[in-house]
Amino acid sequence: MKGTVLNQALVVVVIFVLCGCGLGKKCTNSGSPLSSHTLRYELLFSKNESRKAEALAHYSNLIRTDGSGWLTSLPRKALREEDEFSRAMKYQTMKSYDGSNSNFLKEFSLHDVRLGSDSLHWRAQQTNLEYLLMLDVDRLVWSFRRTAGLPTPVSPYGGWESPDGELRGHFVGHYLSASAQMWASTHNESLKEKMLAVVCALGECQEKMGTGYLSAFPSELFDRFEALEEVWAPYYTIHKILAGLLDQYTLGGNAQALKMVTWMVEYFYNRVQNVISSYSIERHWLSLNEETGGMNDFLYNLYRITADDISGFHANTHIPIVVGAQMRYEITGDPLYKTIGAFFIDTVNSSHSYATGGTSVDEFWSDPKRMATTLKTENAESCTTYNMLKVSRNLFRWTKEVAYADYYERALTNGILSIQRGTDPGVMIYMLPLGHGNSKARSYHGWGTKFHSFWCCYGTDSFLLALSVGIESFSKLGDSIYFEEEGEVPGLYIIQYISSSLDWKSGQMVLNQKVDTVVSWDPYLRITLTFSPKKMQGTGQSSAINLRIPVWAYSSGAKAAINAQALPVPAPNSFLSFRRKWSPDDKLTLQLPIALRTEAIKDDRPKYACLQAILYGPYLLVGLTNNDWDIQTDLAASLSDWITPIPASYNSHLISLSQESGNSSFAFTNSNQSLTMERYPESGTDASLNATFRLILEDSTSSKISSPKDAIGKFVMLEPINFPGMAVVQQGTNKSLVITNSASVVGSSLFHLVAGLDGKDGTVSLESKTQKGCFVYSGVNYDSGSAIKLKCRLASSDVVFNQATSFTLKRGISEYHPISFVAKGLRRNYLLAPLLSLRDESYTVYFNIQASNGLRSAA
Secondary structure, eight states: OOOSOGGGHHHHHHHHHHTOTTSOSSSSSSOOGGGOHHHHHHHHHOOOHHHHHHHHHHHHHHHHHHHHHHHHHSOGGGGOGGGHHHHHHHHHHHHHOOSOOTTSOEEOOGGGEEEOTTSHHHHHHHHHHHHHHHSOHHHHTHHHHHHHTOOOOSOOOOGGGSTTOTTTTHHHHHHHHHHHHHHHHHOOHHHHHHHHHHHHHHHHHHHHHOSSOOOSSOTHHHHHHHTTOOOOOHHHHHHHHHHHHHHHHHTTOOHHHHHHHHHHHHHHHHHHHHHHHHTOHHHHHHHTTSOOOSHHHHHHHHHHHHOOOOTTTSGGGSOOOHHHHHHHHHHHOOHHHHHHHHHHHHHHHHHTBOTTSOBOBTTBOOSTTBOGGGOSSSBSOHHHHHHHHHHHHHHHHHHOOHHHHHHHHHIIIIIIGGGBOTTOTTOBBSSOOOSTTBOSSSSSSOBOOTTTOOOHHHHOOOSSSOOOOTTTGGGOTTTTSEEEEOSSSOEEEEOSOOSEEEEETTTTEEEEEEEOOOOSSSOEEEEEEEEEESSOTTTSOOEEEEEEEOTTBOSTTOEEEETTEEEOOOOSSEEEEEEEOOOTTOEEEEEEEBOEEEEEOSBOOGGGTTEEEEEETTEEEEESOSSOOEEEEOTTOOHHHHEEEOOGGGGGGEEEEEEEETTEEEEEEEETTEEEEEEOOOSSSHHHHHTOEEEEESOTTSOOOSSGGGGTTSEEEEEETTSTTEEEEOOSTTSBOEEEEGGGOTGGGOEEEEEOTTOOTTEEEEEESSSTTEEEEOOSSOOTTEEOEEEEOSOTTOHHHHHHTOEEEEEOSSOOOSSOEEEEOSSSEEEEEEGGGOSSOOBBSSEEEEETTEEOOOO
């Protein structure tokens, strides 16, 4: 390849920053509707011709407006021939720079890190592995084969991968990256066979076409792209395929994949050169108003491997993506590109981010420090969160600043781990709802499906940085736990506390990190490090361990020790460093206090100052409520005065009561604070919460109960799990039961839990303490919505009565997460749980927290 304009990336990236980071995908004064992947997909398959015409008319106008604005913003000297020499000299300087910097922390290969099976991250990884193994090779490559004119057995996948979708093929690129990363993380042989088969199939397609071109759609889409006609992001898809093949080479060792990449790059290099020579460089820039993915980042990574001259194709001809700018800094050493990354993340996090670490609303940025009015279902596109992780990760490697590692932890914990639906393989969410009373299931997109969604965030990408989330994100959860500092004495930085092991080759040891499960009732993070040196004690070299002390930790109660010998723990926002020759008997422990705190939303309007999120260490806590989010506190009260942990024993007190009616199962349910029988629910839903109750013994000094059956024979109250402090209350015979505040109705909320009147094993009946002989009664042959009443028994032989008052006693359908709290609200109390633990339940992220005698500021 030829050319000398690689250094012009500086111009385009600077324009990206100067035009304003809050504007969206393009360097414009307002976001274009066509910038939204969601809208583009709708328009592609819409039969509403007038709507399509209106949107596409905006597209043609966008080209003229954005193009002229972009070109007039360029320094004119960037286009003058007389500056060709200085650009060439700049390029030669870059060529002579070896890309090394002794101050950068070094990444560890995913091959060297293994997640511990007791971690949330391992569970998320395994769920993703199951999904990658589910996908069928022939269905994945179906559109590639059709484009190449090869036979197409089976049927293709749907969604954004459907044969008539213009973004088809992008997910296959993500699959290539995700499978390579997952192979490196697990060495699962079945996955290796599958990823090799995908590369082989794509290679056959490329060979059949014979030009180097490889895509699931024909090259005519690039004809439209270059003619400035409407088309859905063809370079976006090509970037995913290129990046995926490169990962197959670097992580999977597949040499065929690298040959395919270089042939593809040659094809597109020639294509771009043809546009520039036939028209002008300005014409090519105009075409780039369409989203083009992370081409600059990919090509810098390719340059690292091949050292080929890629300048004629690269960054000045692609959207100036921040991660690509960061890679330019690593390749060229130009400090401007380091500054771009720091400025960018500071701008986003100070004015545009949520408590999850995520950013964006409807795929765009809104006005700075106006976040309170953006809360809805379409917040925090998961792609943008993952891409922000890439920026912060690079900045940490360059600076060793704890703040970047703290951000990484927050965004990974809340913004990434929250997008999987528990352990359901292949079920993920595109946007993360943050509005009051929202649910991950009740949003515009809702949960994706295994084989018919394939949104960009299933694989990746967003308007922000164009890298990867979804299947890629959960394939590389071990890539930012450890970093290495090279030198005479090797140094290891541990910035994420995740149970895992590291094969630290230069440190000549295998390190094992064990992290105790974080719980609400014991507010400490406890880490234990053990060492397995590869040489006998006394013959190995010294090495240094550096442990992050996060900003959310407190100095009071922090402890560290090496072999039970105490070590001083530095203040938060620093590192605990220790150097020695490690032996198999060494054990390094760290205990960090975890405290509750509130955090105000990023909005500088006074009327929204009371809108605050609640966090526990790195975990964002949400209230399980859909219609109330007001909290009133005493101005001088500490958080522990109105937020209390739920004890570990409470899960053994949770029950659900069920009956059979007809051919269906029904559950005793809180329905808007009345009691009814409803269809037995799936766990992880509002209905499962409404059908789960905590047994509260009248005699709190009596023996503890380890299971619900232990409560039979005792007087109990029934507290709804999601309405702490309330109870099921009797209103009199033949009247419906209701839910109300338990403190004011102790007598009428007590029931004697007895063996079921129907005499069957496993059933119980609830007899009123104040009205003996009267029982909780559902009826018979009922359907959903049947009211539950208190009814008195007239005769012990009444079979119908005995059946209607007998319920199967089960463990609660829902349960408390180990990190669960109760927050005292203005009108009711709230159950708080980590956002990452929820599936379909309704929740509120930001509470209206006010002091009874004035505004309570965030603490």
